Amino acid sequence: MSEIILETRDLTYLYGKDTPFQKTAVDGVSVSIRRGEFLGVIGHTGSGKSTLIQQFNGLLRPASGQVLLDGKDIWDEPRKIRAVRFRVGMVFQYPEHQLFEETVRQDISFGPRNMELSEEEIAKRVASAAEFTGLKPELLDKSPFELSGGEKRRAAIAGVIAMDPDVLILDEPTAGLDPQGRDQLLDQIVSYHRRRHNTVILVSHSMEDIARVADRALVMNSGKAVMLDRIDRVFSRRAELESMGLRVPQITKIMSLLREKGYPVNAGVLTVDQALDDLIPLLRKRGCIR
Amino acid sequence: MEYLQADHVTFSYEPDEGDAPKEVLSDVTLGIKKGQFVALLGHNGSGKSTLAKHFNAMLLPSSGKVYVDGMDTSDESLKYEIRRRVGLVLQNPDNQLVASIVEEDVAFGPENLGVPPAEIRRRVDDALKAVDMYEFRTHASYKLSGGQKQRIAIAGIIAMLPDCLVLDEPTAMLDPRGRTEVLGTVQRLNREKGMTVVLITHYMDEAVLADRVVVMDSGRILTDGTPREVFSQVELLKRHSLDVPQATELIYRLKADGCPLPDGVLNEQECVAALELLLKR
Amino acid sequence: MHPLISDITLGQFLPGKSVLHRMDARVKIALTFLFILFIFIANNFPSLGLMVLLAAVSIGLSGVPARQYLKSLKAVVFVVLLTSVLNLFYGGGRLLLQIGFMQIRTGGVVNSVFIAVRIISLILFSSVLTFTTSPTDLTDALERIMKPLKFFHIKVHEIAMMMTIALRFVPTLLEETDKIMSAQKARGADLESGGFTQRIRALIPILIPLFVSSFRRAYELAMAMECRCYRGGEGRTKMKSLHMTRLDGAAIAFSSAVCLGVVLCAALLPSVFG
Numbered sequence: 001m002s003e004i005i006l007e008t009r010d011l012t013y014l015y016g017k018d019t020p021f022q023k024t025a026v027d028g029v030s031v032s033i034r035r036g037e038f039l040g041v042i043g044h045t046g047s048g049k050s051t052l053i054q055q056f057n058g059l060l061r062p063a064s065g066q067v068l069l070d071g072k073d074i075w076d077e078p079r080k081i082r083a084v085r086f087r088v089g090m091v092f093q094y095p096e097h098q099l100f101e102e103t104v105r106q107d108i109s110f111g112p113r114n115m116e117l118s119e120e121e122i123a124k125r126v127a128s129a130a131e132f133t134g135l136k137p138e139l140l141d142k143s144p145f146e147l148s149g150g151e152k153r154r155a156a157i158a159g160v161i162a163m164d165p166d167v168l169i170l171d172e173p174t175a176g177l178d179p180q181g182r183d184q185l186l187d188q189i190v191s192y193h194r195r196r197h198n199t200v201i202l203v204s205h206s207m208e209d210i211a212r213v214a215d216r217a218l219v220m221n222s223g224k225a226v227m228l229d230r231i232d233r234v235f236s237r238r239a240e241l242e243s244m245g246l247r248v249p250q251i252t253k254i255m256s257l258l259r260e261k262g263y264p265v266n267a268g269v270l271t272v273d274q275a276l277d278d279l280i281p282l283l284r285k286r287g288c289i290r
Numbered sequence: 291m292e293y294l295q296a297d298h299v300t301f302s303y304e305p306d307e308g309d310a311p312k313e314v315l316s317d318v319t320l321g322i323k324k325g326q327f328v329a330l331l332g333h334n335g336s337g338k339s340t341l342a343k344h345f346n347a348m349l350l351p352s353s354g355k356v357y358v359d360g361m362d363t364s365d366e367s368l369k370y371e372i373r374r375r376v377g378l379v380l381q382n383p384d385n386q387l388v389a390s391i392v393e394e395d396v397a398f399g400p401e402n403l404g405v406p407p408a409e410i411r412r413r414v415d416d417a418l419k420a421v422d423m424y425e426f427r428t429h430a431s432y433k434l435s436g437g438q439k440q441r442i443a444i445a446g447i448i449a450m451l452p453d454c455l456v457l458d459e460p461t462a463m464l465d466p467r468g469r470t471e472v473l474g475t476v477q478r479l480n481r482e483k484g485m486t487v488v489l490i491t492h493y494m495d496e497a498v499l500a501d502r503v504v505v506m507d508s509g510r511i512l513t514d515g516t517p518r519e520v521f522s523q524v525e526l527l528k529r530h531s532l533d534v535p536q537a538t539e540l541i542y543r544l545k546a547d548g549c550p551l552p553d554g555v556l557n558e559q560e561c562v563a564a565l566e567l568l569l570k571r
Numbered sequence: 572m573h574p575l576i577s578d579i580t581l582g583q584f585l586p587g588k589s590v591l592h593r594m595d596a597r598v599k600i601a602l603t604f605l606f607i608l609f610i611f612i613a614n615n616f617p618s619l620g621l622m623v624l625l626a627a628v629s630i631g632l633s634g635v636p637a638r639q640y641l642k643s644l645k646a647v648v649f650v651v652l653l654t655s656v657l658n659l660f661y662g663g664g665r666l667l668l669q670i671g672f673m674q675i676r677t678g679g680v681v682n683s684v685f686i687a688v689r690i691i692s693l694i695l696f697s698s699v700l701t702f703t704t705s706p707t708d709l710t711d712a713l714e715r716i717m718k719p720l721k722f723f724h725i726k727v728h729e730i731a732m733m734m735t736i737a738l739r740f741v742p743t744l745l746e747e748t749d750k751i752m753s754a755q756k757a758r759g760a761d762l763e764s765g766g767f768t769q770r771i772r773a774l775i776p777i778l779i780p781l782f783v784s785s786f787r788r789a790y791e792l793a794m795a796m797e798c799r800c801y802r803g804g805e806g807r808t809k810m811k812s813l814h815m816t817r818l819d820g821a822a823i824a825f826s827s828a829v830c831l832g833v834v835l836c837a838a839l840l841p842s843v844f845g
Contacts, residue, residue: 045435045465059753082759090757097747098754100779110776114759145783149334159758176462178333178492179533205465247466250558251536257562263569272539279544279565286571288549346798370800378798385791390739391707397810399799410810432742446799 002071005035005199006056006088006167011065013051025051027223028065033167033201038193040214040231041203044245048223049203053169056201057088069167086115089165093172095156099144104135104155107144111163122162129162132192134184150181161192168192169201174209186213208249211235211270219246232268251275291357292321293486294345294376294454299354301340301509314340316509317354324453327480327487329500329517333531337509338490342456345488346376359453374403377447379457383439383464384432392434392442393418393427399450410449417445420483421475437468441475448479454486455479461496473499494521494533498556505532518554537561584705589634590818591703596712598819602826603700609833610692615843618836619688625829626695635702643698644691655687681843710734711813728804736792744785751780 013026026048033039043049054060055067058074058081067074074084089111092098101107108129112122130140133154139147144155153173160168173189174182190213193200204210210217210231217234219227221244227234235241238248238256248256255269255278265278283289301315315337322328330338343349344356347363356363358372380386389395393414400410418424421441426434431442440460447455457476461469473496479485489500497503503520505512507530513520521527521534524542528534534542541555541564549568555561586592591599606625613619630640644651662678669675701709714731721727755776756762762773 044467054753057757059756082761085757085759090754092750092754092757095754097784098751098758098776098780100776100783110755110760111758114761163758180333180531245467249536251540253558254537254540254561254565257558258565258569261562261566272536272543275540276543279540280547283544283549283568286568288544288568288571289547348794348798370802373798373800380791380795380798382791384743385788386795388739388792388796389707389735391705394707394810398796398801401808401810402800402802404806404808407808407810407812410808414810430742431739432746443795450799 003034004032005070006033007031007068007071008052008055009066009068011052011055011067012063013048013055013060014063015051017063024223026055026062029223029225030065031218031225031228033199034216036197036199038190038213038215039199039201040210040217041201041220042205042207042210042217042234042246043220044205046222047220049220050171052220053090053171053201053203056167056169057090058084059090082114086163087165088167088169089160089163090169091157091160091171091173093175094153095160095173096149096152098159099152099156102143103141104144104147105140107155108140108159108162111159115163125162125164126158129158132161132188132195133158134188150177153177153185164196165198167199167201169203171203172205173202174204174206182209189213207235207247207252211249211252219244232266232270234268235270236266236268238267291360293324293359294320294322294488295355295357296320296341296344296351297355297357299341299344299351299356301337301344301349301352314509315344315351318509318511320504320511320514322454322486322488324486325480325484327477327499327501328489329497329503330488330490330506331492331494331497331503331520331532332506332512333492335508336506338506339458341506342458342488342490343378345454345456346378347372348378370403374450375452376454376456377450377452379440379443379447379455379460381459381462383436383443386443386446387431387439390430390432392423392429392431395431395442396427396445396449399446403450413449413451414445417449420448420479421445435468436464437471440464440468440472444472444475444479448485452485454488456488456490458490459492460489461491461493469496494535498535505530507532517556521556522553583701585635585639585702586705587634587703589632589703591629591633591699593816593818594703594822595813595815595819596704596708597716597813598815598822599700599704600709600712600716602822603696605826605830606696607693609830610689610696612837613833614837615840617840618833619685621829621833621836622692623688625826626692626699629699630695633699633703635699639702640695640698644694647690647694651687651690654690655683658682658686678844685843706738707735707811708813710738711809711811715813728807732804740788744781747784748777748781751777 009030011026011029012024015023015025029052041049041053051060055062061075069084069087074081099107101110105126108126109122112125130137135151135154135158139151144152147155157173170189174185177185186209189200202210202213214231216229217227217231218225219234227237235248235252236256238253241248249270251272252269255265255275256267258265259267269275269278280289297319299315299318300313302311302313305311318341330342332338340349344351344363345358347369350364358376361368361372363372387395388398396414396417397410400413415424418427421444423438423441423445426438434442461472464472476487476489477499480487489496491497498517500517502515503517504514505520512530513523513526521538524534524538535556537555537557537560541551541561545551551564555564606622610622613622659675659679660673662676662682664677667675667677710731714727717727752762760773760776
């Protein structure tokens with residue numbers, strides 16, 4: 001198996017083709033996504049990130065360029081494009097808005113059922129997906145509309161996880177959640193990724209979220225892929241990110257400012273813990289630590 | 291008694307059959323002065339939104355009293371006057387817009403108040419200018435971005451000439467640019483027009499913008515003070531699963547290790563300055 | 572922005588500064604109804620010709636390019652063709668053509684022409700109205716026109732408010748439908764294939780979330796309206812009001828003259844319908 005699971009080659013997508021409102025949403029993007037990695041996709045609204053990810057599961061078709069899954073163009077057989085969505089799963093923003101079935105169990109089964117799996121397999125998948133997302137078993141037989149906001153979101157995410165995709169894409173999964181809810185959900189996604197060993201792509205506005213979970217980051221700006229690298233390397237390019245209207249996490253900015261002033265610290269620091277690792281030895285040398 | 295006054299307010303929602311009533315607010319007493327910019331901080335379920343809705347008589351306390359400029363919110367006859375003075379902006383930008391055209395939506399409030407047409411026109415124009423959306427006045431409302439829609443919602447409220455603006459998690463559904471637009475507008479209204487602002491939020495980087503931060507948890511007030519005072523209480527906040535700014539946390543943990551560092555550091559600049567003093571030794 | 576979303580408003584308003592754009596919406600609505608009525612009163616070629624001329628004048632005065640009108644006719648091309656062809660076989664007069672047992676007589680040809688012209692004129696007059704009048708002005712005008720119905724305990728203001736809110740939410744709900752469709756397609760929903768019943772069933776994962784979401788929107792909107800002191804139509808003023816000008820007076824005068832002409836032609840000249 002090759003190292004690259006999903007790849008785009010010179011991918012371009014236009015909105016409003018041949019109208020006066022034509023807009024190039026994705027502009028000649030060529031990126032390679034590694035099997036098993038956790039990729040963060042960053043960019044402000046209008047950068048093309050949401051349009052790009054919808055090319056990965058064939059919801060949108062490129063105007064030009066290719067999307068390759070395991071080396072094969074997903075549009076080779078356009079009639080079979082649905083099969084791609086079984087391997088590349090997507091959770092949209094505010095996924096709780098897609099719940100519709102009579103019970104949570106049935107709703108989570110929707111995806112697996114579309115995949116024409118056996119009832120036995122479906123039941124297994126539902127149980128496993130509920131466990132991955134921390135959904136208590138007693139909720140499974142309730143109507144999805146009786147659940148709390150947080151529970152609904154988990155149920156919706158479980159619905160996609162139950163399809164057991166090789167690539168799971170999440171578009172702003174923590175949107176609208178409070179800090180506690182956000183932390184819980186991100187931890188669950190990381191844990192899922194570690195246990196399942198699949199590839200996860202997380203799209204977010206929040207640099208702090210990406211810093212927490214991702215291995216690499218893809219930065220989109222005006223339809224172009226401008227950076228694709230390990231997150232510490234991406235985040236150390238603070239000035240460039242700020243010129244694109246993106247804000248690095250506060251701790252990264254602090255360390256970056258210190259580095260600019262000449263102190264020997266890592267400018268690609270992502271968390272307070274990492275910052276302490278850098279600062280404590282320096283401060284100890286100056287006699288500040290007990 | 292302050293301009294907005296909650297006295298020993300307790301509130302429970304009507305329970306579903308068979309369930310016990312859940313107390314959302316427990317004996318809350320809070321006074322907000324005219325012209326203040328107060329942030330009500332807490333995670334979901336802390337009661338902050340519920341308290342906010344008491345200030346414009348959308349909710350009435352199960353026990354205790356709420357007063358707006360001396361008016362008792364439980365007095366039916368004063369309901370609309372209270373709502374004119376205390377405007378409430380909600381979380382979802384889309385579900386506050388009534389009309390297809392921007393200026394018609396902003397006119398909705400004054401029209402309800404029976405304001406004469408020429409005066410409505412004046413207020414709408416002033417309100418749109420105050421939120422920096424005047425050039426969009428004849429645009430279709432659905433085509434605006436989230437941040438723009440929220441600013442229109444704010445304009446719709448200020449066209450009623452309120453004294454106080456209560457905003458219930460106004461940026462929760464917005465992207466970073468929208469958040470900046472809305473927060474900037476709110477700060478400007480407070481500073482330049484003297485509008486009292488009560489900002490309900492779970493983001494501490496918004497709370498630091500206020501004059502005063504009131505932290506709520508489980509229906510009670512946990513702590514109340516300036517942003518610096520509140521965020522210095524790192525232990526307390528962490529115990530209640532609340533965030534502190536990363537700058538504050540960094541300094542706090544270095545202090546715990548013995549470094550002589552000041553309290554109440556809130557932002558990058560202060561943090562870097564404090565660290566430099568030590569690193570320069 | 573997804574391809575599905577186009578600028579859909581009620582009948583597509585195309586902003587402009589033409590004579591018709593500047594007319595009072597109430598007058599336009601009333602005249603449109605009047606014209607449609609008179610198309611059916613016209614019973615011979617002279618009277619029909621007057622109405623066709625009126626339609627041409629309206630289109631010209633609207634300042635909207637002809638291709639927009641052609642686009643609006645595209646929708647009914649099939650209906651027009653079908654009804655006019657069917658009408659070919661109904662009517663008296665001299666026999667022109669015999670196909671098997673079906674006969675085309677002069678009466679049929681006349682019927683066919685009349686029905687085609689009537690349907691097309693109806694569409695054109697309606698289009699002139701919707702192209703030159705904003706949805707907001709339309710609902711305002713309807714509210715003003717319906718005011719007398721309050722006497723019969725009909726809630727005129729509430730109906731107008733419902734229309735305004737519905738208009739406002741049509742594009743928003745379309746966007747939402749699109750999002751829900753994408754989300755369900757991502758879960759493997761197949762919205763394209765299968766017979767009629769299969770396709771209808773495939774809509775359930777779209778319609779239920781849409782309904783649920785609409786109820787939630789309604790609840791939140793109602794709360795927002797209350798926060799802005801909404802209490803029904805009592806004591807409510809309006810920022811924009813409709814007023815008639817000399818332009819409207821001239822339009823009414825001109826239209827009345829044409830309609831009088833139609834009545835005269837219809838009454839004094841022989842009808843084509845025997």
